Amino acid sequence: MSARTETVPEITAYRSVPEFARGRIKDIRVRWALEEIGQLYRTRLIGGIFGEKAPAYLADQPFGQVPVYKEGDLTLFETGSILIHIGEADERLLPRDAKGRGRAISWMIAALNSVEPMIQTLVVLTVKGQGTDWLAGAIEAAKPFAEERLSRLSQALGDRDWLEDHFSIGDIVMADVLRNASAELLAPHSNLTAYVARGKDRPAFQKAMAAHLADCTVGEPLPA
Amino acid sequence: MSARTETVPEITAYRSVPEFARGRIKDIRVRWALEEIGQLYRTRLIGGIFGEKAPAYLADQPFGQVPVYKEGDLTLFETGSILIHIGEADERLLPRDAKGRGRAISWMIAALNSVEPMIQTLVVLTVKGQGTDWLAGAIEAAKPFAEERLSRLSQALGDRDWLEDHFSIGDIVMADVLRNASAELLAPHSNLTAYVARGKDRPAFQKAMAAHLADCTVGEPLPA
Numbered sequence: 001m002s003a004r005t006e007t008v009p010e011i012t013a014y015r016s017v018p019e020f021a022r023g024r025i026k027d028i029r030v031r032w033a034l035e036e037i038g039q040l041y042r043t044r045l046i047g048g049i050f051g052e053k054a055p056a057y058l059a060d061q062p063f064g065q066v067p068v069y070k071e072g073d074l075t076l077f078e079t080g081s082i083l084i085h086i087g088e089a090d091e092r093l094l095p096r097d098a099k100g101r102g103r104a105i106s107w108m109i110a111a112l113n114s115v116e117p118m119i120q121t122l123v124v125l126t127v128k129g130q131g132t133d134w135l136a137g138a139i140e141a142a143k144p145f146a147e148e149r150l151s152r153l154s155q156a157l158g159d160r161d162w163l164e165d166h167f168s169i170g171d172i173v174m175a176d177v178l179r180n181a182s183a184e185l186l187a188p189h190s191n192l193t194a195y196v197a198r199g200k201d202r203p204a205f206q207k208a209m210a211a212h213l214a215d216c217t218v219g220e221p222l223p224a
Numbered sequence: 225m226s227a228r229t230e231t232v233p234e235i236t237a238y239r240s241v242p243e244f245a246r247g248r249i250k251d252i253r254v255r256w257a258l259e260e261i262g263q264l265y266r267t268r269l270i271g272g273i274f275g276e277k278a279p280a281y282l283a284d285q286p287f288g289q290v291p292v293y294k295e296g297d298l299t300l301f302e303t304g305s306i307l308i309h310i311g312e313a314d315e316r317l318l319p320r321d322a323k324g325r326g327r328a329i330s331w332m333i334a335a336l337n338s339v340e341p342m343i344q345t346l347v348v349l350t351v352k353g354q355g356t357d358w359l360a361g362a363i364e365a366a367k368p369f370a371e372e373r374l375s376r377l378s379q380a381l382g383d384r385d386w387l388e389d390h391f392s393i394g395d396i397v398m399a400d401v402l403r404n405a406s407a408e409l410l411a412p413h414s415n416l417t418a419y420v421a422r423g424k425d426r427p428a429f430q431k432a433m434a435a436h437l438a439d440c441t442v443g444e445p446l447p448a
């Protein structure tokens with residue numbers, strides 16, 4: 001059924017982050033995928049989001065982010081790339097037929113490039129703009145882009161459980177992206193709210209989140 | 225050398241867009257990849273960015289964007305997904321060995337999720353905020369995120385021609401993402417400026433852009 005790797009893979013994660021970021025870091029997506037297929041993994045902790053990164057770390061992850069994924073002599077960065085690799089070894093995450101595989105990867109990239117950026121813009125403006133006189137205007141300008149994407153997504157999902165007939169890496173990323181959207185953004189779309197809840201109900205998500213929270217403390221200060 | 229497909233693929237593109245968007249639509253990335261490997265393709269034009277999309281179109285592309293890619297009975301959406309598919313047929317775009325393939329896909333996803341969103345946020349705020357009293361504050365808050373990613377990218381690229389030893393789908397997306405960054409953002413990094421110029425100098429890019437411009441007129445009004 002699954003082609004489980006003999007080599008136990010290693011991922012990196014942050015040891016400490018600011019409060020708003022705990023539970024919202026991308027190692028969760030990779031832990032989730034690995035838990036879905038029962039793949040053991042090791043975690044290597046590095047400082048925090050804003051701390052200096054060692055040159056050796058930047059050689060593996062040019063942007064200093066987490067996770068880096070190592071399996072034997074293979075090193076990958078970016079969760080999307082890591083999830084394609086993990087999925088290719090197990091059809092519970094990524095169908096083997098060209099059509100099913102294509103749809104799952106298309107959805108995953110859609111989550112990363114057509115949905116997450118619009119949601120992330122609102123998060124960044126909200127965090128950086130607290131108490132400023134520009135926040136309301138900027139949010140009003142940026143919010144329609146996120147709303148439009150969520151409306152389209154809600155329409156595409158309809159009353160299905162997952163984006164396609166079967167759960168895939170597309171759902172891991174999309175559900176995690178939506179999990180970080182504000183309740184206000186999701187409120188008009190009860191099917192998206194239910195979709196996020198369905199993702200969070202999966203035992204693999206819960207194990208992934210528990211492992212993330214056990215590794216990652218609150219403590220890193222925000223940069224000046 | 226290359227496993228060229230017998231079926232001529234079809235992509236969708238916009239017939240008409242607002243002035244700021246012409247030359248900056250994502251069909252260019254797919255045309256570029258196809259030109260790099262000498263793959264003929266057909267173009268199917270649809271209305272514009274903001275126009276209503278037919279239900280049949282939304283079934284292929286849930287967000288109503290371009291391009292949709294069709295090859296035989298395979299339909300893909302999202303340029304990242306399409307480029308992986310095109311690359312898998314030709315090692316001039318995507319190495320076949322696991323390491324090279326992994327790095328190329330990691331870079332492509334980095335362009336889509338770790339670089340483009342930060343640049344796109346500045347574009348959106350600038351377009352929507354012209355003449356408002358909130359624009360300067362919002363740009364000041366959002367710009368450091370884009371600057372940090374470009375600094376990291378510049379450091380990773382160093383004095384190489386491409387992100388890895390050989391040109392790949394990672395370079396197609398990264399160079400096109402940077403092409404849409406402001407001159408001010410790129411100015412501190414002469415290697416990134418040269419990297420974009422190197423991408424634009426490739427005959428395949430020039431053919432792709434010419435075909436895009438021939439198909440896509442300026443005319444669609446901005447939504448109210």
